[in-house]
Amino acid sequence: MEPAAGGRFEAGARTFRSLRGVPGRARGNENAGGMMPVVPISDLAAYDGQEVTVRGWLYNIRSSGKIIFPILRDGSGLLQCIVFKNNVTPEVFEKAKALTQESSLELQGMVRKVPEGKTAPGGYELDVKDLAVFQLVPADQPFPITPKDHGVEFLMDQRHLWIRSSRQHAILKIRHEIVRAVRQFFDDRGFVLVDTPIFTPAVCEGTTTLFEVGYFDEKAYLTQSGQLYNEATAAAFGKVYCFGPTFRAEKSKTRRHLTEFWMVEPEVAFATLDDVMVLAEEFITSIVQNVVKNRRAELLALERDVQKLERIAPPFPRLAYDEAVTNLQSHGSEIRWGSDFGGGDETILSQQFDRPVMVHRYPAQVKAFYMEPDPARPELALCVDVLAPEGYGEIIGGGQRASSLELLNERIRQHGLPSEAFDWYLDLRKYGTFPHAGFGMGIERAVAWICGLEHVRETIPFPRMLYRLKP
């Protein structure tokens, strides 16, 4: 353990000995100095009445003359510690008094339940016996994020520090639970994770702007979807998914946009549009219910209405594009048949239901070139968008893929795409073409909806947006 550059390192003989025992596992570690286990704050309930060591950062501190309440944060939770002047040496009391916000430290003391009539995070507190500081944050350059209000610009500039705060911590733990549930859902159903490339030679969908990068002597583009490659891997593995970062160079400046975001995309051989609509509703239900079950404390910390999430279950309402247009017009929208929905339209639709609504069979002209036409009405595409409730809008887009070589060639021509870039993709229609379908879900939009956030910028550790590349 090295002290940070320029930081003060306080180490008495006893302290040094205890600091040598760096924990490798969360529970049951003993530091070299004795039998005292190093315990993460989340596990403290199991150590009631025992002496333990805890390590972390100072979240806040309050004092009252001869009693000091340092609040410790270790990533697993918050712990109120108590330093009574008469229970510790004068040196320990002075060190506790001098602590500054986000200083790193190690505390030793006895775990006990919070007394009747008092409250503290976690319900347990630590009666401190000894204290060692790794680094004292200098008082003349204090931690910039205080417990009071801050503006968005300031907090985004301090994003590397902001993620230590309890609200951001809750959001990112829910993000992790969502990612875990996504993988579990597909893994449990026999899907194979087959990753798709991030450097790509050409446009995927042609409609949106791509980030261009130098690739030795040629140009490459950052992927905007793994879908075309998913179609190749589906022909090899049957049921596949890819999960990784996606890049869109759109100059979009709204609460729903990032230039770099994470997308999970399943693709299923021999599946139809109806099959993936069922898959999508089961998928979303599984994610939401996993979060409700495993991250209830974090949802409550965010003041999310958990009841609204508990209601998420199949079947989701299904709305044909035709019906959606009529519906929107009756709610005052000026949308006309043949055009795509605006953000306001999605909000109008999604606010009418208490669970995600699936809008299917859009006009082919507003969708990507690879969509399979509806055999009953060829002007429609066999596609679906899933709109999250409470006005959150589109979180999933997908559908059935065109399987005819002739049709794809025609579409590529119509869209003005360079056919030589798609020769490998067209091979999939030459060598055992097959009906297949899939969808993509934007992780950040799902996190924003499940957490009940105003903006997707809080759903990813380091957001990349139109006007933000740092930190």
Added chain:
RNA sequence: UCCUCAGUAGCUCAAUGGCAGAGCAUCCGGCUGUUAACCGGAGGGUUGUAGGUUCGAGUCCUACCUGAGGAGCCA
């Protein structure tokens, strides 16, 4: 790219065209159960930048910079 709004202490914000202020943070002092602790005191400013109007500009005008919200487009 377009539209709207904003920029004053480290942070969040006040200040009729007339002495640039408060809360938090920091420093000093007080308090043995605090809960964004509280009480008393201190330090802290090129009012985003450059021009202009005026006896006088944080305030009005012009341009630019930075950010926020939205549109288009999208997950």
